[in-house]
Amino acid sequence: MSKRPVPRLFVIRHGETEWSQNGRHTGRTDIPLTEHGVEAIKKLAPEIVGPGKLLDAENLCHVWVSPRQRAHTTFKLLFESLDELPPHKVCEDVREWDYGNYEGLTSEEIKDKDKYWSIWKDGCPGGESVEEMTKRVDGVIEEVHEIHRKYYEEGEGRRDALIVAHGHFSRVLISRWVEFPLCLGTHFNVEPAGISLLTYNHRNLKEPSLTGLNLHAL
Template sequence: MRSLPTLWFLRHGQTEWNRDYRLQGQLDSPLTEQGIAEARRQALIMPKILAGKPAIFASPLGRARQTADIALAGADYTTDPRLMEIDAGRWQGRYRADIMAEHIEWQANGPTALDIYEAAEGGEGIVAFHDRICSFVKDLTGPTVIVAHGLLGQVLRAHVRGIELAQAGQLSNLQGIVYLLENGQETVLEVEE
């Protein structure tokens, strides 16, 4: 695998559907007050990073753009559809509890969010999702800031770190922080409380 540039990954702040445990996928809901506060915490981390003039990309979905507008303090960014969250097909907008109730086989072993999205009726599937993310990464030519989504972040970070795709759902999925990916290693950057 070729050497990858330094990446900074920001997951969007909490949305109304995150709070309500609804699957968003490629549908959208706005940031909550907590989500706005999380984006503001990211904004405190970003000035030194942005001073280095990295490329900046964001998902075109509203929650990622809303986060980028706050966290990047008005810096210009390019949207790329390859950074959209995984498509959950007919399960988009559904409550996680309702899906779990229909799949009692999951209740014993507690699936990850990626497991649920992989099983989504009419959804994109993890392999296609991974391929889309790899296509984006392959096109990067230098240090890059990415503002996108939780499951996309897990798959992206697993890819960059050389972790098996099947283990991506076990990675943390934090909001209000910045993941630094450099030389195959991950560091969590956060505001000192």
């Protein structure tokens, strides 16, 4: 068994937006953080970013950031105290679920169209299906697992990986990480600016676990 620290994946949902405040489904729409969202991230950053803190840039080997500005702004604000941002990849693979015809609608408005609708079993007409979302997220997880394996077994890279993304994406990722069906993501509440910690039980990479949820949520 490796004597290296068990590798970790941090998953951060972007900060508050106008649509996250009023419950509108925000997928491809590229809206900014609210003023309160910006200030909240700035307040959070010194508590969690820095040497010996939860997010230590010296431990980060891979960072994926959604291309939507609400996620990229969150990432930049978190690490703005550093001389330069940690190396990162702006990546469509970690974008939010594509809500298709339901983009910008609240759950109540969607229920007016289809009272039996559930994103967890029906997906989104004109957007991504459950199967498409599962495949996309599973691809991200496979990439993270291989990065973790190389670090833990071969000493390549560093301990931590980070994804800065979105609410439904994060809930799906958590569910699939612990090898649950996508639909069980409905039971995980991911708050704006909440940090999830995904790692492994018993120092065994074959036992993926959810270790923390909504750490330092605002």
